[in-house]
Amino acid sequence: MGGGNEEVVKMTKVKVRFAPSPTGPLHIGGARSALFNFLYARRYGGELVIRSEDTDVERSRREYEDEIIESLEWLGINWDEGLKVGGANGPYRQTERADMYQELVDDLVDRGLAYPCFCTEEELEEERKQLLEQGEIVRYRGRCRNLSEEERRARLAQGIKPAIRLQVPPGRVYVVEDLVRGNVVFESDTMGDFIIMKSDGLPTYNFAVVIDDHLMGITHVIRAEEHLSNTPRQLAVYEALGFTPPKFAHVSLILGKDRQKMSKRHGATSVIQYRQRGYLSEALVNFLALLGWAPEGEEEILTLDDMINSFSLDRVAKNPAVFDIDKLNYINQQYIKQKTISELKEALRPFIAESPYADRVQKLGEDKYGLLVEGIRDYLVCLADVKENLSIFFDDPDYTPEAVEVLRQEGVGQVLDACQERLPDSFTQFDEAKKFLKTLIKETGFRPKMVYMPLRAAFTGLTRGLELPYLMSVWGSDECRRRLELARQQLPG
């Protein structure tokens, strides 16, 4: 493994980037791209740049940029240069780099490699429609390419603001050297002259990305596969500008259950949403890494450091991956179980704070809160699940038919009586409650099952759930008594 890549990596210092456009929260797919870039940089001792591609003035918003940064930080992805941290190649927002692009566009126009296009949206639409009907390649055919100087001046005089198009050389072949896909060949004749600068004076993506990557010294462009088809356009820009292209690596997309590109229809698609549902960042990162990358060993539960130490583009898959929430859930549970009780107590606080049980948990005190957390730990798939578990502790039981059935069994009344009679004045420990139940069984001679099940049903209204001693010790004797009374109403006769 390794092969050619490794050599390039050794010769030049790796510098990668993640360049989201701030038109929405950080998407799961974007997060994975960011992660792969991060892992690649750290693995090879390189640098990661984060910049903002905000040339779509309509849709870009500064709040989204902040949100994306927050999500990246939450995931544990840090960077060496760019937004927030600054660096020698700034600014890191494309709208703030407008003059750089302008200068290069002017140069291309002067050299006859680009030209102003005065076509209206309607004209372009018409052309597209015609080509489509004729079954031809849909592309710009260069109507404005050969306008004379007078014609250009005339249109300018009419106040028409032109867009600038790159003159794409005909009959050429562009080869994208892709580290995960190998060489991918495109013919220049299929792309037509495309716009590099919009009439608002801002560059288009295919132009700006090239300049930024070049000026920032990016050596490897790792991004989603949806960009693969655009890469030849960028190669044309590199060529016109006389820049050397970086290495590319196009990672396949993340799909929903129906094998369509992940979208809102599939439920939560942003990092923020997963955070809010109580997925741990370590778990999300671990899961995302496994979507498209395979570690060498059999162990799949990996920390960020584990991944940094073994990440390689050679082990990145070419085929798209379906987002499997079951697996994420499993991984999240693994991380929850790995946490110490005190870590988990902290992690759970925000989720409890927004539940209806905040006050009651508060009143419990730290020791009992710890007991509660210990009791529910194995029942949490994600942190937000704490809410339902809290309900068992704090809400009055809502007896299920199964529970009622258990309570109506012969002899249950005696069990409840015996329990009530022997309840000590207080429990404060799990062990005390556990011992109490054992003693109850021993002294009364009831079968264990005839004690545990009815008591569970009586206390919680359910026939399943966490261990009774946790519940009892958190409640204390008075609450246990109160619940026994409640349960009596469900008894026959």
Place this chain on the structure above:
RNA sequence: GGCCCCAUGGUCAAGCGGUUAAGACACCGGCCUUUCACGCCGGUAUCAGGGGUUCGAAUCCCCUUGGGGUCACCA
């Protein structure tokens, strides 16, 4: 539609010409346990189809089929 990418179980995937085709999730069964969950043990299940190349193909080539991406004054 043109161009491009992709194709191993339900899902993520290992595999890079010779393997009993790993592993994980999910599912099913068993054990543990006061129940459920956790945990442990075990099981079902995959090379899309067709042609080649080869002594030998999941692995290489071609076609078909299927899925996806892209063709914007969005990124």
